[in-house]
Amino acid sequence: MAFPAMVSSRFGRVGAGESALLRPVAILSVLLGVAASAQPLPTARERQERRVALSGSPAEPVPELRVAAGVLTSLVFDVPLDRSSVELEGRERFRLVDVGERILALEPAVDLGPGERLGLRVRFAGSPAQDRGVFVLVSHAAQVDTRVEVFRRKDSVELLQAELMDTRAQLKAQTEELQALRALRDSGGPVGLIMSGMLDHWGIDANRIKIAKATNHAESLKLVGGTTFRASTWAAISVEVRSTGKNAWAPSSARVVHTKSGTVLNVLGVRLVFPRVEPNEAGLVVIETEVPSWLPGETCLLELLDSNGASQVLIPGIAF
Structure with a gap:
């Protein structure tokens, strides 16, 4: 050498x-x-x-x-x-x-x-x-x-x-860091929304739902309140429903229809905070949809359906 x-x-x-x-x-x-x-x-x-x-x-x-x-x-x-x-x-x-x-x-x-x-x-x-x-x-x-x-x-x-051994240690550290980032992204908090791109500079347009307009086809159900959420890449409607009957209740599906054009909005999912709404209790139902094609603030109606497709709750005139 x-x-x-x-x-x-x-x-x-x-x-x-x-x-x-x-x-x-x-x-x-x-x-x-x-x-x-x-x-x-x-x-x-x-x-x-x-x-x-x-x-x-x-x-x-x-x-x-x-x-x-x-x-x-x-x-x-x-x-x-x-x-x-x-x-x-x-x-x-x-x-x-x-x-x-x-x-x-x-x-x-x-x-x-x-x-x-x-x-x-x-x-x-x-x-x-x-x-x-x-x-x-x-x-x-x-x-x-x-x-x-x-x-x-x-x-x-x-x-x-x-x-x-060094390579394995680096890989383990990177895997743990990736898992932590994924957990943070999926945590549902503001940081998770920002990291997933679901919250950007356009923000979220939220509107309260007028309870007086709701129609309860099922006598044992009563609308307590609700809010619509609309962002640049996602949209959702949340409603709180109280069950006054003797049986537990849970919606199976939902329909969202534009008031003027009759356009049916694609519903991506219907979720409850708990698996079902128990008798004499209230439960929050969240309906996730695609971003409406109409202008923000135009109205639509929301219909919650049971497993047989029968309408349980109908809420018209929702600004979405």
């Missing part, structure tokens, strides 16, 4: 299990450098966790690791390291360099300068000398790596399994 030119003398070899602490001379130089530059404190960086897959092709770019002063960056490998062969450029500039069996921890004492790049080389236990991982340490103004999972090969089983 191609690697940027480095001065070999600047590489420091890290021993097994060693915590690389700055020497007194290095500490003094760092303090003097900070005092001389008098630079403002850096802004908080976003801490990230990610994966890196190594490639044996020289054409592939060298993976970059974003480090920052005072932040521990941990490299977690999928295979054991040759702990005695880790090489780090500018090792004396790091507060901590600790090599474990599969983990390499780094913490710079000061931030790298703009455009500065430090090399890191590792070898794997029981592997040929040429089989190694090469990285470049850089400083990023907005991001820093806190945990990097390093996979020796792009086609390793561990990497594919990790990516599969």
Whole structure:
């Protein structure tokens, strides 16, 4: 793998299990450098966790690791390291360099300068000398790596399994979000109406139904009140009916007819809040229709029918 030119003398070899602490001379130089530059404190960086897959092709770019002063960056490998062969450029500039069996921890004492790049080389236990991982340490103004999972090969089983788990987690999150949006849409509230497109800038035209005009063909039924609703994409009529008889009642169908032209409006459904209206109780009946072809405010009649098609309630002169 191609690697940027480095001065070999600047590489420091890290021993097994060693915590690389700055020497007194290095500490003094760092303090003097900070005092001389008098630079403002850096802004908080976003801490990230990610994966890196190594490639044996020289054409592939060298993976970059974003480090920052005072932040521990941990490299977690999928295979054991040759702990005695880790090489780090500018090792004396790091507060901590600790090599474990599969983990390499780094913490710079000061931030790298703009455009500065430090090399890191590792070898794997029981592997040929040429089989190694090469990285470049850089400083990023907005991001820093806190945990990097390093996979020796792009086609390793561990990497594919990790990516599969991520894909499943993303799919699960998207499915849950979609279900929440559908539940919100179908909730029947204002948000649901807006999200479904049933409520737009045209709003809803609502009119109260005049009770005095109603005719009750069934003596046990009495109209309590009602309202018509008309929007740009839907329309409905709601009526409240009280049953004064001994038997429960429920309409099976409805007819909506334009008063002047006799045009019959297509009824999409007849629904009750409860399955039926019990004796001596009132129930709300909602008749969903297509949007009338006539102008808003023109009148029609509504007829509620039983299962035999017999008229139960007739309401003329409804502004719809």
